[in-house]
Amino acid sequence: MANMLANIFGTSPVRPLERHMDIVYRCAKKLRPFVNAVIKRDLKRMAELRSQIEALEHEADNLKKDIRLNMPKSLFMPVPREDLLELLLVQDKIANRTKDVSGVIMGRKMKIPKEIAPQYLEFVQSNVDAAKQARKSVRELDELFTAGFKGAEVTLVSEMIEELDEIETHTDEQQTRIRSALFEIEKSLDPIDAMFLYEVIELTGEIADMAERVGRRLELLLS
């Protein structure tokens, strides 16, 4: 018997979205040990972590496609479908950037100059923190749906997003400092290596940018 009651419920995108963000964060988190291995010139460990990052990025990608397929236009939801799809897209970009950073470093067998190594590692950590805060905020999605996007839950999530913004501002400052530190030593580096170091720093910073955009998207759902 086609049960009417059972079938009127579409596949809820909420839990899958939370799960996607979980995978994305697990992916981003790998960047710190990866950069550590780069600084230590531990090639074996680098390759190992690089393949883990790739696997997680791939997993996130598959889940993203799955969620999209299960969100047909006929779905009636408390929030616009487009907003949720956009949220999914920026979540996924966090994993993409992580993969890009590790890819450039790996592909060009890059070394991080020891003058900026500690700073860069710290910078990576802040970006991972931003991703973590984004995950924390996204985890509130199901509560938001239950509360109907009203009241105390909204305040809670707004505060989380504010904190996320602060972390992102902090990474921006770090990025400026690290760039000027690199500028100081760039003459001593191979020009192409230096160019790519700027590129890697830029890409790393985008992790926090994307995390912040996750926050912006969530905020749109609250309004």
Place this chain on the structure above:
Amino acid sequence: MEYQTTYIVLAAAFGLFMAWGIGANDVANAMATSVGSKALTIKQAILVAAIFEFAGAVLAGGEVTSTIRKGIVDADLLIGMDDGAKMLVYGMLAALLAAGTWLLIASRNGWPVSTTHSIVGAIVGFAAVGIGVDAVQWGKVGTIVVSWVVSPLTAGFIAYLIYRSVQKLILSQDDPLAKAKRYVPVYMFLAAFTITLVTILKGLKHVGLNISIQSSYILAIAIAAGIAVLGAILISRIKPDPKAEKSQHFYTVERVFGVLMVITACGMAFAHGSNDVANAIGPLAAVVSIAKNGIIGAKSSLDAWVLMLGGAGIVVGLATFGRHVIATVGKKITQLTPSRGFAAELAAATTIVIASGTGIPISTTHTLVGAVLGVGMARGIEAIDLRVVARILISWVVTIPAGAVLAILFFLLFKLILP
């Protein structure tokens, strides 16, 4: 009238089959939410459903049964006919068989059809074509059809209001658990009060009890207060689970709503029994009355055994296949958490019980679907598939002519082969 035993046995067999089908399929809608949200285990759900479906059928199923039995076909017109009594017996048998067959076809193909729509369509069909267009009480049929639109809308509206109030009073507050413990007993009182009151006012006279309006209210308030106090005691025993709450802030709050949901599930089972039993036994009751008295329209009361048979059929269906359906549906409707499920169930149960009290056969499942949409309108449900809602509307329109055509065929067949 000759061959009366044959007619009664045939009608009882068909009626029992319908009741069994209702128990096997439709009851799941009333109970699955409680199982899905783990407010009840499957065993408890079946026990609750058995008791309250039966009680609903026997205590409050009388009005709707009498509408199906004598409200749709104009008895006066048949009295004037030579073999009017026989025609009505054939017709009711044909209607039962047609509705049962249509439900079977629909189930096999996965169409979401309603038992009520099938049986009403079938009765109207045989009466209009088999006897004559004038044999149908079109005014009454019109009322029934309008109620099919009105009941889901009403339930949806009530569900919207209830869920909005839950959001405002409990879910959007700083301390939802404390608020839930305070307000949930109030919802319990409201749920128990409405259902008992309508039952006492409209249902009990069928079992021979007559209570004055004033004492009806007092009795309903007393019962509802008792249930609310019992619920409050159960709720006060619920302790927060910090570990589970870390990943889901509403974990303990939902457990409080789980207690409430047991009560609304009882109400829903009761309401369902009161409205849907008539689909199976209304035609049976008509056949029994004619066969026993030999004439149409005799002032016979509804035999208690007929209601019992319907109630028992539902319970047997529940026990045989219902278990499986409840488990399947329960898994699929996890979105209907206790806080949402109770709002939908309470709204639907209230609407259905009131309709039962006034004798209108409505589709209980469609009413529940309307209530779920109402919760969705209150931004309460994560995702509702509107394609399925559209399919339900289409099946609504198809079921009535389908039931009618089948009933006409069976009617002509019975005229040929039955004595």
